[in-house]
């Protein structure tokens with residue numbers, strides 16, 4: 027095989043062929059193929075008389091998760107094999123849109139009499155495909171992100187009860203195979219009860235792990251993050267790359283990660299394949315966390331949302347409709363719309379006063395090399411220190427129309443330990459913007475004039491559920507809380523329109539006068555009624571005064 031030999035092909039002309047060979051297809055030994063490897067693609071051409079266009083497959087190495095070489099058990103067969111695994115975006119057969127679909131390309135190498143020589147050749151190909159596809163993932167915006175190294179020691183926590191109780195089946199059907207194809211060894215941990223993951227994270231020897239991945243709904247990640255931040259070495263612990271695979275019924279963070287990758291919306295198993303693919307590629311980004319202070323419970327950390335009013339009520343009330351699957355949110359929304367009510371309270375916030383330089387910040391992102399050479403943590407100084415009143419005015423002029431959402435969640439209360447002030451000694455980063463809950467908010471905060479609300483929703487990621495794009499312009503580490511509220515007086519029909527528009531993230535274009543959207547860095551909510559529901563990341567927390575402050579890029583998440 028002459029590596030200098032190339033085909034007369036435009037594509038190959040622009041990307042020089044670095045390896046060329048002629049092999050038979052693993053699937054059909056009668057089919058002979060010319061296989062070319064460039065820096066960007068694997069090109070497979072059937073050597074037959076049929077028209078060229080129909081016979082050629084060009085597979086982008088960006089879509090490749092791995093490649094391996096092997097021999098079959100049959101000692102009489104001197105051939106060796108190499109197989110490459112791709113998950114390209116393909117048009118769906120049934121509905122419109124695209125989703126990632128698995129493509130396996132396998133070849134039989136039997137040119138030489140010596141089986142070892144054939145295996146060496148197969149290994150050369152498999153290695154070349156792996157190295158070139160790894161190079162593709164490190165190149166982001168033309169900048170080399172990191173070097174390949176392996177293997178990664180991954181803990182994969184699966185909650186067998188999440189969603190419809192199918193997380194383990196989904197792992198067996200998809201994720202196990204994908205991780206094997208990508209050569210990512212992992213240890214499966216099946217969670218046994220509520221708070222199991224939290225306890226594990228508090229006590230784990232994190233030097234043993236390069237990534238902690240959860241396959242569940244958002245509730246399990248909430249436990250993992252809070253467990254990590256309860257450790258005395260929280261600063262190091264929270265830098266452990268985290269990953270999410272959708273196994274619940276809401277899957278808000280998984281949908282957000284998919285959304286940030288720029289791909290068109292998908293749900294269910296297609297979302298799982300997309301997130302599995304991103305996990306195999308191993309790019310790590312920073313993710314904002316928000317510290318949440320409650321009246322008498324310990325401080326919590328939240329990665330997704332804080333909700334009160336209509337949204338929180340629908341979340342909780344729809345639990346009893348779980349048997350109808352994802353449709354429970356629709357049922358819950360309709361039921362709550364029928365008995366629409368007003369929630370009284372006081373809302374105040376610190377507007378975001380600086381547009382962060384996201385480009386600069388994203389350069390801090392690194393690739394998960396699967397060997398724990400972590401990136402520098404996002405410096406706390408990235409948080410804007412400015413409280414300039416002219417900036418506040420500018421931000422107040424950026425009012426948008428609002429949104430709402432619902433989410434899948436369960437009624438699970440967090441452990442309760444008295445803690446009234448924002449300054450109490452505790453693990454996790456200190457809050458610099460909050461005063462104790464029993465003192466008035468700082469003077470430079472904005473206090474909302476209205477005291478009658480239909481809902482308040484603070485979001486820090488784009489999705490509130492797989493099909494609810496609540497904060498379309500949110501990014502993983504923008505250092506912002508996207509605060510939405512709906513003022514009392516909205517009609518049922520208008521509220522329903524907002525919900526429907528949110529499926530495509532179009533709720534802010536509905537020109538609803540009752541909807542307000544602000545970008546803030548901290549907020550405080552003081553409900554007036556003695557009873558009610560507040561949720562954090564879909565978890566029910568202590569009802570009463572609550573305040574929150576964003577910590578930009580505090581955690582690290584495997585993304586695309």
Ligand SMILES: Nc1ncnc2c1ncn2[C@@H]1O[C@H](COP(=O)(O)OP(=O)(O)OP(=O)(O)O)[C@@H](O)[C@H]1O
Nearest residue numbers: 188189217218220221242243245246274275276434
């Ligand atoms: N084996 C288990 N049995 C019961 N509960 C568990 C088990 N393992 C974990 N849990 C609890 O279940 C919760 C899982 O909720 P999670 O949000 O991850 O799934 P879900 O509620 O099914 O998903 P979604 O919120 O998307 O509907 C965790 O907070 C954890 O406390």
